[in-house]
Amino acid sequence: MAKAYHDHDADLSLIQAKKVAIIGYGSQGHAHALNLKDSGVDVKVGLRPGSPNEAKAKNAGLEVLPVAEAAKWADVIMLLVPDQTAAKVYKEVEPGLTAGKTLMFAHGFNIRFRTINPPADVDVSLVAPKGPGHRVREVFTEGGGVPGLVAVEQDATGNALKLALSYAKGIGCTRGGVLETTFTEETETDLFGEQAVLCGGTAALVKAGFEVLTEAGYQPELAYFEVLHELKLIVDLMYRGGLEYMRYSISDTAEWGDYVAGPRIVTPAVKDAMKGLLKDIQDGTFAKKFIEENETGRKGFERIRKEEAAHPVEKVGKDLRKSMPFLDPVEVKDGNVVK
Ligand code: NAD
Ligand code: MG
Ligand code: MG
Ligand code: MG
Ligand code: MG
Ligand code: MG
Numbered sequence: 001m002a003k004a005y006h007d008h009d010a011d012l013s014l015i016q017a018k019k020v021a022i023i024g025y026g027s028q029g030h031a032h033a034l035n036l037k038d039s040g041v042d043v044k045v046g047l048r049p050g051s052p053n054e055a056k057a058k059n060a061g062l063e064v065l066p067v068a069e070a071a072k073w074a075d076v077i078m079l080l081v082p083d084q085t086a087a088k089v090y091k092e093v094e095p096g097l098t099a100g101k102t103l104m105f106a107h108g109f110n111i112r113f114r115t116i117n118p119p120a121d122v123d124v125s126l127v128a129p130k131g132p133g134h135r136v137r138e139v140f141t142e143g144g145g146v147p148g149l150v151a152v153e154q155d156a157t158g159n160a161l162k163l164a165l166s167y168a169k170g171i172g173c174t175r176g177g178v179l180e181t182t183f184t185e186e187t188e189t190d191l192f193g194e195q196a197v198l199c200g201g202t203a204a205l206v207k208a209g210f211e212v213l214t215e216a217g218y219q220p221e222l223a224y225f226e227v228l229h230e231l232k233l234i235v236d237l238m239y240r241g242g243l244e245y246m247r248y249s250i251s252d253t254a255e256w257g258d259y260v261a262g263p264r265i266v267t268p269a270v271k272d273a274m275k276g277l278l279k280d281i282q283d284g285t286f287a288k289k290f291i292e293e294n295e296t297g298r299k300g301f302e303r304i305r306k307e308e309a310a311h312p313v314e315k316v317g318k319d320l321r322k323s324m325p326f327l328d329p330v331e332v333k334d335g336n337v338v339k
Contacts, residue, residue: 020076025080026133128150145171165178192281
């Protein structure tokens with residue numbers, strides 16, 4: 001059984017007694033900085049000079065410093081920059097990361113694959129909320145908390161776990177429950193989940209379903225509702241009560257279809273393919289290729305991103321969502337969200 005920590009297992013005063021630098025102010029960064037600030041923690045944000053996020057952080061009442069200065073000022077340094085950028089940013093952090101300080105992550109990638117090698121005299125820990133950054137902030141302001149994971153890679157002070165749990169309480173995670181893990185387990189399961197099921201698997205399933213219906217002559221608008229829009233409604237049921245509650249809520253026709261069709265789609269070959277993904281994650285093949293892609297100009301990444309954005313399911317979705325303003329639809333243009 002995984003060891004779980006809740007609010008009463010964590011002492012907020014530990015992190016309140018520290019100076020905390022949040023490096024990066026993106027999805028996770030803004031949520032950690034603002035939640036900690038609301039929890040009475042002394043927080044500053046470390047950013048590149050001229051970062052587009054500087055104004056956002058300042059408008060939210062946070063002090064912004066260059067990365068190296070923030071690291072020097074802080075006792076606890078949380079690195080919340082994109083994983084492919086973290087090793088570069090860490091070089092600016094390193095001079096300020098003196099003995100007894102704590103280096104933190106929200107994902108174990110750079111420690112697990114050794115692109116960052118902190119000195120032995122600092123604590124290295126992880127608090128990974130199991131949800132997107134924007135939810136980490138929203139749920140916290142509503143009085144709840146996104147559950148999370150905690151791990152300690154290096155415990156130079158002997159207090160690494162207690163401090164990480166205190167941090168987790170400061171951002172609200174202990175309200176939802178925090179499970180203890182290792183950097184290796186967190187990294188490998190996180191990569192597998194997003195590749196096989198959450199992102200890779202689901203997106204591929206949606207596209208394939210849409211293509212089969214439209215190639216057979218059905219209207220794209222109907223196909224969109226069947227394979228993408230309704231997916232949220234189904235996942236919401238699973239989220240609240242597992243597969244059983246989803247099946248309780250759907251018709252018997254849909255439930256029987258689920259039982260007979262599921263195994264015809266996710267065949268033993270698909271499970272074998274998943275095992276292949278896991279092997280590539282575990283032996284470092286995935287990490288090596290991702291790092292290479294980033295070091296060689298991300299041409300493949302940008303090309304695929306563009307091709308994917310041009311898929312017909314995206315075009316029809318954009319049009320349909322315009323007539324559903326209550327969904328709070330958003331559009332991404334040139335890497336930015338526009339309403
Ligand atoms: P992000 O892409 O949203 O934001 C990164 C931020 O880093 C940018 O907004 C910018 O402020 C800053 N940045 C970029 N380059 C920089 C540089 N060279 N120097 C200084 N700052 C720079 O990133 P994210 O999705 O919040 O991911 C941060 C970490 O959190 C990653 O380790 C990720 O795996 C982890 N994580 C993310 C999520 C999520 O919801 N997105 C969930 C769990 C864990
Ligand atoms: Mg992104
Ligand atoms: Mg994840
Ligand atoms: Mg991830
Ligand atoms: Mg239906
Ligand atoms: Mg039913």
